[in-house]
Amino acid sequence: MTTDFGYTILIPLIPLLMFLLLGLAGNQLKARLSGLLGTIGLGIVFVLSYYTAYKYFFATEKIAGAFSKISAFDMVWLRFSESLHINMGILLDPISVMMLVVISTVSFMVHIYSLGYMKGEVGFERFYAFLSLFSFSMLGLVLANNIFQMYIFWELVGVSSFLLIGFYYQRPTAVLASKKAFIVTRFADLGFLIGILLLSFNTGTFDFNILCDPQGAAIATGSGAAFLGLSVMTWSLIFVFMGGAGKSAMFPLHIWLPDAMEGPTPVSALIHAATMVVAGVYLVARLFPVYIISAPDALVVVAYIGAFSSIFAAVIACTQTDIKRVLAYSTMSQIGLMMVGLGVSGYGGHDGLGYMASMFHLFTHAMFKALLFLGAGAIIHAVHSNHMTEMGGLRKYLPITHITFLIACLTIAGIPPFSAFFSKDEILVAAWHHDKFIFAVEYIVAGLTAFYMFRLYFNIFWGKETHYHHKPHEAPAVMTIPLIFLAFLSVFSGFIPFSKLVTTDGIPFEGHIDWSLALPSVFIGLVGIIIAMVMYKKETSLPDKMAATFKHGYKWAFNKFYVDELYMFVTKRIIFAYISTPVAWFDRHVVDGTMNGISWLTNAFSFRIREFQSGQLQKYGFVFITGALLLTFLMVYLWT
Amino acid sequence: MNNGIPLQYFLILASIMFFVGIYGFLTRRNLIGILMSVELILNSVNINFLAFNRYLYPDRLEGLFFSLFIIAVAAAEAAVAIAIIINIYRRFSTVNVEHVNEMKY
Numbered sequence: 001m002t003t004d005f006g007y008t009i010l011i012p013l014i015p016l017l018m019f020l021l022l023g024l025a026g027n028q029l030k031a032r033l034s035g036l037l038g039t040i041g042l043g044i045v046f047v048l049s050y051y052t053a054y055k056y057f058f059a060t061e062k063i064a065g066a067f068s069k070i071s072a073f074d075m076v077w078l079r080f081s082e083s084l085h086i087n088m089g090i091l092l093d094p095i096s097v098m099m100l101v102v103i104s105t106v107s108f109m110v111h112i113y114s115l116g117y118m119k120g121e122v123g124f125e126r127f128y129a130f131l132s133l134f135s136f137s138m139l140g141l142v143l144a145n146n147i148f149q150m151y152i153f154w155e156l157v158g159v160s161s162f163l164l165i166g167f168y169y170q171r172p173t174a175v176l177a178s179k180k181a182f183i184v185t186r187f188a189d190l191g192f193l194i195g196i197l198l199l200s201f202n203t204g205t206f207d208f209n210i211l212c213d214p215q216g217a218a219i220a221t222g223s224g225a226a227f228l229g230l231s232v233m234t235w236s237l238i239f240v241f242m243g244g245a246g247k248s249a250m251f252p253l254h255i256w257l258p259d260a261m262e263g264p265t266p267v268s269a270l271i272h273a274a275t276m277v278v279a280g281v282y283l284v285a286r287l288f289p290v291y292i293i294s295a296p297d298a299l300v301v302v303a304y305i306g307a308f309s310s311i312f313a314a315v316i317a318c319t320q321t322d323i324k325r326v327l328a329y330s331t332m333s334q335i336g337l338m339m340v341g342l343g344v345s346g347y348g349g350h351d352g353l354g355y356m357a358s359m360f361h362l363f364t365h366a367m368f369k370a371l372l373f374l375g376a377g378a379i380i381h382a383v384h385s386n387h388m389t390e391m392g393g394l395r396k397y398l399p400i401t402h403i404t405f406l407i408a409c410l411t412i413a414g415i416p417p418f419s420a421f422f423s424k425d426e427i428l429v430a431a432w433h434h435d436k437f438i439f440a441v442e443y444i445v446a447g448l449t450a451f452y453m454f455r456l457y458f459n460i461f462w463g464k465e466t467h468y469h470h471k472p473h474e475a476p477a478v479m480t481i482p483l484i485f486l487a488f489l490s491v492f493s494g495f496i497p498f499s500k501l502v503t504t505d506g507i508p509f510e511g512h513i514d515w516s517l518a519l520p521s522v523f524i525g526l527v528g529i530i531i532a533m534v535m536y537k538k539e540t541s542l543p544d545k546m547a548a549t550f551k552h553g554y555k556w557a558f559n560k561f562y563v564d565e566l567y568m569f570v571t572k573r574i575i576f577a578y579i580s581t582p583v584a585w586f587d588r589h590v591v592d593g594t595m596n597g598i599s600w601l602t603n604a605f606s607f608r609i610r611e612f613q614s615g616q617l618q619k620y621g622f623v624f625i626t627g628a629l630l631l632t633f634l635m636v637y638l639w640t
Numbered sequence: 641m642n643n644g645i646p647l648q649y650f651l652i653l654a655s656i657m658f659f660v661g662i663y664g665f666l667t668r669r670n671l672i673g674i675l676m677s678v679e680l681i682l683n684s685v686n687i688n689f690l691a692f693n694r695y696l697y698p699d700r701l702e703g704l705f706f707s708l709f710i711i712a713v714a715a716a717e718a719a720v721a722i723a724i725i726i727n728i729y730r731r732f733s734t735v736n737v738e739h740v741n742e743m744k745y
Contacts, residue, residue: 615741616737618667625666
């Protein structure tokens, strides 16, 4: 049991070191060298993570048949009092080890890919420094052993996301997008902080080990005071979920994700598809025992928000033309699916199917979505445009990208034997057993997903023959090798026996495929693909006709259901006009006015009395001697 | 000889010199005049020292030495002050303190 995991401290520290090195000395190094350094650092992390996963899952003895939670490192970081202190530590359990593998794989691939994609860009070493910062914070987030440490790293990934979205800071849209992402997630993090404070106040601990122990005292304290019919525990977990929803772009806090596509494409692949945006799912999964035992109502919220977000995003994705935005909405939809998985899950053994499936989907999604984004990057690299209206017939020019992209599309559409078939199917099974309505929604989403992904695929690689200014060329090997590697993972990671590795209580169970539900979901996936093929494989007028038929619906979906406009309306017309403006007036005129008045008075008074300070020594002397004489007089004659 | 003049006379003389010096110091606008007033003040103190020494402790010499010391210091001070006054005169072409007001406020 006491297998030594002390070396895992290196996993977050190496990227931190790289960040400091590249951030401080980056402009002294050659751009190529700094990129290589960052990549090598991540390569070491990659190896260490896989080694840890092997050691944890296969070489460590289980306790009572369950994977144990191993505290590899723990230290008191901030001590406020004996009972209140914030620790920094490393907690290894199935989901954190799984996340290590996900993050290090995608991050390593993105590092390699960026060597080609970002070649010759201004600020190449800055890019790698930020990537390392992100990897450090994300690894720290998943390894956190208490909720406060998680919060700290949560903010750090937010900052690195901000920095990387705004990487092209000369471009006003990128600046706006990075600000938007930061402000929206900050707003959500406020909820997270409130949730943490409520949760730790009621349970008396930050530590995940104590917090998530199903038999522990922390969970038992749950049902306490109630507010609006829900217990304090439920409220605190809903607030925590608000933070997760902000990071994971759940409705209505999703508005930053599509805009975040202004960042470089490898960043979108790493942060806004595979790792950071699933932090919200990870957060709920991390606190899952608390959710399921002391606040099942909060899980219902998770499930419904997830389900709504997934169908909402899937509908929007069908109408967008910017390929990265399609992928962004697809990410949002898939994360909604993961949330559904968590929301419909029970606890322990086979009841925890939804939880397992959600984590499984997180894993497979990270692989195929990173692949899709990197593929999109290769396409953008070749065509110099984001819009699929300017593409078509690219399969001849980009053979490797074409094949890997097709694999990713088949994967996300849930076609067996590709990986997402297994994970998505199990979420659907869990939903079927728990809530038929959510199942129906997700079933439709599965069809829509297949449709919009193949709409994308056919528009890019088939469709009309576009004339390009210069012949598109296949990406260099540093870009195609990550594509091939991720395609390999997308195909085969479905065969990982997840139900034996990642479960709610750590005890493996036998997973099996429920063909009575799997076949219909494959069927609807195929229907989606066929519809997309009919509409987009050859250039026809069908799409336009469809758009004309559902004119209003299309317009609404194309404009993302006007959520952005609604936000703008609420903030600009209501909050700014009726709250901020009067407050600003009060500040300018009353608060500032008082201060200015005081300074004006002082000024006027001192102007009057400045003549005392004449510089005429004789005047001073006169005053001094008069005073001395007066004092003498007093002392001599009036002293009693 | 010392029996001829009582101590009070010396003190009255010193007081008169002292206040004449103060008056001159406060009312004179000419730097040289101010300097001379300061010398008057110093010398009135000298007289006090000598008179007290002679009348109260005739067998000791501290008062004498002190007044000699003051004379030496006054000489040094006068030398420095006159050097300053000459420089002021070169700079402003005047030794009137009211016209030397460049540093005012």
